Amino acid sequence: MTRLWSASRLTYLALTLSAVLSIFPIYWMFVVASRTSDTMGQVPPPLTPGGNLGANIARLFDNTDAYFLTGLINSAIVATTVTISVVFFSTLAGFAFAKLRFRGRNALLLVIVATMMVPTQLGVIPLYLLMTKLNWNDRLPAVIVPALVTGFGVFMMRQYAGQAVSTELIEAARMDGCNTARIYWNVVLPALRPAAAVLGLLTFMTTWNDFLWPYAVLNDPENPTVQLSLRALSDGYYQDMSQVFTGTAIATLPLLLVFIVFGRQIIGGIMEGAVKA
Amino acid sequence: MAVQLDARPPVAPAPRPTRPGLGNRLSRLDTKYSPYLFIAPFFLLFGVFGAYPLAYTFWVSLHDWDLLGAEHPYIGFDNYTQLLADSDFWHSVVNTLGIFVISTVPQLLAALWLANLLNRQLRARTTWRMAVLIPNVTSTAAVAIVFAVLFGREFGMINWLLDHVGISAIDWKANRFAAWVAISTMVDWRWTGYNALIFLAAMQAIPRDLYESAAIDGAGRARQFWSITVPLLKPTIIFAVIISTIGGLQLFTEPRMFNSGTNAIRGGPLRESQTVTMYMFENAFAPHYNFGYGSAVAWLLFALIAVVAAINVLLLRRLGGGSRKEVSR
Numbered sequence: 227m228t229r230l231w232s233a234s235r236l237t238y239l240a241l242t243l244s245a246v247l248s249i250f251p252i253y254w255m256f257v258v259a260s261r262t263s264d265t266m267g268q269v270p271p272p273l274t275p276g277g278n279l280g281a282n283i284a285r286l287f288d289n290t291d292a293y294f295l296t297g298l299i300n301s302a303i304v305a306t307t308v309t310i311s312v313v314f315f316s317t318l319a320g321f322a323f324a325k326l327r328f329r330g331r332n333a334l335l336l337v338i339v340a341t342m343m344v345p346t347q348l349g350v351i352p353l354y355l356l357m358t359k360l361n362w363n364d365r366l367p368a369v370i371v372p373a374l375v376t377g378f379g380v381f382m383m384r385q386y387a388g389q390a391v392s393t394e395l396i397e398a399a400r401m402d403g404c405n406t407a408r409i410y411w412n413v414v415l416p417a418l419r420p421a422a423a424v425l426g427l428l429t430f431m432t433t434w435n436d437f438l439w440p441y442a443v444l445n446d447p448e449n450p451t452v453q454l455s456l457r458a459l460s461d462g463y464y465q466d467m468s469q470v471f472t473g474t475a476i477a478t479l480p481l482l483l484v485f486i487v488f489g490r491q492i493i494g495g496i497m498e499g500a501v502k503a
Numbered sequence: 504m505a506v507q508l509d510a511r512p513p514v515a516p517a518p519r520p521t522r523p524g525l526g527n528r529l530s531r532l533d534t535k536y537s538p539y540l541f542i543a544p545f546f547l548l549f550g551v552f553g554a555y556p557l558a559y560t561f562w563v564s565l566h567d568w569d570l571l572g573a574e575h576p577y578i579g580f581d582n583y584t585q586l587l588a589d590s591d592f593w594h595s596v597v598n599t600l601g602i603f604v605i606s607t608v609p610q611l612l613a614a615l616w617l618a619n620l621l622n623r624q625l626r627a628r629t630t631w632r633m634a635v636l637i638p639n640v641t642s643t644a645a646v647a648i649v650f651a652v653l654f655g656r657e658f659g660m661i662n663w664l665l666d667h668v669g670i671s672a673i674d675w676k677a678n679r680f681a682a683w684v685a686i687s688t689m690v691d692w693r694w695t696g697y698n699a700l701i702f703l704a705a706m707q708a709i710p711r712d713l714y715e716s717a718a719i720d721g722a723g724r725a726r727q728f729w730s731i732t733v734p735l736l737k738p739t740i741i742f743a744v745i746i747s748t749i750g751g752l753q754l755f756t757e758p759r760m761f762n763s764g765t766n767a768i769r770g771g772p773l774r775e776s777q778t779v780t781m782y783m784f785e786n787a788f789a790p791h792y793n794f795g796y797g798s799a800v801a802w803l804l805f806a807l808i809a810v811v812a813a814i815n816v817l818l819l820r821r822l823g824g825g826s827r828k829e830v831s832r
Binding site for chain 1: 529530533534535537538539541542544545546548549551552553554555556557559560563617620621622623624625626629631632633634635636637638640641642643644645646648649650651652653655658660663692696697700701703704724745749753755756759760763764767780783784787788789794797798801802804805808
């Protein structure tokens with residue numbers, strides 16, 4: 227790559243416009259969340275934050291329809307558990323596919339690629355029946371266990387391990403008498419750390435965001451994930467919009483924080499994945 | 504999308520130094536079985552909670568199976584026959600396809616344009632990329648609630664803006680086509696920036712000298728974009744279209760949360776914005792809990808996704824057919 231086209235003023239103008247469109251709904255969410263509920267009827271709509279955020283938060287956490295605090299805690303538990311599990315199993319399997327020799331390797335890898343194309347969301351009905359049998363309905367294992375592995379994660383780690391893990395280092399470790407598990411822990415995992423971090427971030431965000439399956443299987447209004455709390459708020463008979471928006475803002479905040487801190491890595495992960503896929 | 508299956512040569516079992524028999528045998532067992540042990544968790548968990556439910560959906564769809572019935576007799580393809588004559592089902596199919604078309608086409612064009620803008624010498628490069636990606640990292644349900652208010656009939660900001668250009672208030676939820684537009688806007692808001700970054704990555708892989716020689720031949724920027732960038736991006740575009748098809752035809756959270764209250768899962772009182780996945784949900788879970796019928800919906804949706812994805816790939820192949828040869832590499 228020698229030289230990129232230079233950016234004209236028009237380029238910056240167009241990009242600024244795109245950025246404003248991207249950010250405005252999020253910004254406005256926080257504006258309404260910080261105002262009183264009569265904001266909705268005002269013309270022109272107010273565009274600056276107000277001073278009512280604390281009161282809105284207090285009312286939100288007292289709302290007996292939404293169980294918002296339980297929802298937040300549940301979502302944190304689910305997303306954290308799933309993230310740790312996906313990263314662990316994906317690095318393990320990705321390492322095996324990239325660096326170990328075994329019969330059926332290529333065929334099994336093809337199966338993994340195929341699973342990425344299958345709309346597993348369409349299997350929710352038998353999954354629901356299965357959860358009924360396991361007596362997991364309305365309980366967190368129902369949303370945790372099916373998400374513990376992803377084909378995407380395995381494939382991503384396998385692609386990265388192919389280039390990032392040194393074959394010589396593995397051989398040297400073996401000569402020193404390391405077994406494969408130790409090689410994974412001491413050689414492979416440290417080398418995979420950057421990609422594993424990106425996978426972890428993406429997994430956390432996807433899991434935090436998950437809606438359809440929790441909605442199907444967690445029917446107890448007292449034990450929701452945060453997205454289900456939002457549903458309860460939004461479907462409520464009496465809608466206090468500043469309170470609903472406080473909920474949406476709090477539910478979005480962890481994702482935004484993750485993104486602001488690790489945005490560069492997340493963008494890198496998405497773009498690298500695009501070239502390799 | 505070429506999936507490259509062979510990375511670096513795998514590690515051969517290392518030559519083992521002479522050691523007592525037991526250690527030797529253990530180490531041979533280790534190299535032989537560890538790989539399987541490492542990939543087993545994925546296949547076990549995916550098998551039980553991913554593949555089995557999907558296949559079993561078909562089995563359930565062949566039965567008269569609901570929550571309360573103690574038995575669920577085999578009824579062959581009756582669910583499917585009933586479904587094919589079910590106008591509410593077809594209504595949801597039309598909604599899904601309508602939303603899919605009016606969201607995907609502008610979205611991919613806008614993403615190409617945005618990628619082209621980002622593929623320049625920019626100050627604060629990462630900041631711009633973050634700005635266009637930020638919609639993608641928000642909570643879908645939260646954003647759908649926000650958009651539902653933005654598209655409100657009386658106090659919505661969109662209608663307020665439209666009023667300024669002389670368009671009278673639109674009832675975005677009650678008008679079927681307007682509801683499609685509102686939901687498509689939500690989908691595009693979330694995914695345009697993401698696709699732009701995917702396209703940008705592919706654009707950066709195009710060798711610069713192609714553009715330089717085209718410029719020497721007198722091709723302007725627009726010409727270069729359409730006869731170099733776009734043809735070379737075709738595999739990536741096809742990939743993006745397939746992913747959009749799989750995701751778009753299963754659309755659920757946005758239309759579900761765009762509506763609120765008692766008719767929400769129906770997409771409004773007259774099913775103005777009910778997608779197929781919502782129809783599956785309505786039948787399979789609350790209020791009906793008709794697992795057999797819901798499963799039939801799931802399988803027909805599965806078929807629909809496969810057909811639409813295949814059509815898209817064929818169309819895209821033909822549209823850009825041969826253009827790749829024009830750019831001799």
